[in-house]
Amino acid sequence: QVQLVESGGRLVQAGGSLRLSCAASGRAFSSFAMGWFRQAPGKEREFVVGISWNGGSTYYEDSVAGRFTISRDNAKNMVYLQMNSLKPEDTALYYCAATTRPGSQQQSHYPYWGQGTQVTVSS
Numbered sequence: 001q002v003q004l005v006e007s008g009g010r011l012v013q014a015g016g017s018l019r020l021s022c023a024a025s026g027r028a029f030s031s032f033a034m035g036w037f038r039q040a041p042g043k044e045r046e047f048v049v050g051i052s053w054n055g056g057s058t059y060y061e062d063s064v065a066g067r068f069t070i071s072r073d074n075a076k077n078m079v080y081l082q083m084n085s086l087k088p089e090d091t092a093l094y095y096c097a098a099t100t101r102p103g104s105q106q107q108s109h110y111p112y113w114g115q116g117t118q119v120t121v122s123s
Contacts (some may be wrong), residue, residue, distance in 0.1 A: 009117030020081040022096030030074040038092035039061035047105035059103040
C-alpha cells in the first residue's frame with residue numbers, strides 16, 4: 001500500500017504560480033512512477049504530468065507543457081508540481097497518483113491515489 005496526501009492548492013489569480021506537494025508513505029515510494037491528474041467541474045479526470053521512479057523522465061500533457069514542472073525527492077518521499085502562468089482553465093481538483101507504468105495516461109494504471117487538492121484560478 002502507498003498512501004498519498006496532496007497539499008498546496010488554493011485560489012490564485014490568472015498568471016500566478018502555485019506549487020503542489022504530494023507526500024507519500026507506505027511501500028517503497030522510489031519504486032513507483034508518479035503522476036498528477038486533475039478534474040475540472042463537469043469534466044472527466046485527466047492526466048496532467050508524470051515522472052519516472054528516479055525522476056529521469058517526465059511526461060507532460062500538451063496544454064501544460066512549458067508552464068508546469070514535475071519533480072520528486074525520493075529521500076523525502078515527496079512529489080511536487082510547480083505551476084506557472086496559471087489560467088482559469090487550470091481550475092480543477094488535482095490528484096497525485098502512483099503507478100508501475102511510467103508516463104501512462106490511463107487512470108486504471110494507477111492503483112494508488114490521494115484525495116486531491118483544489119486549485120482555483122480567477123480571471
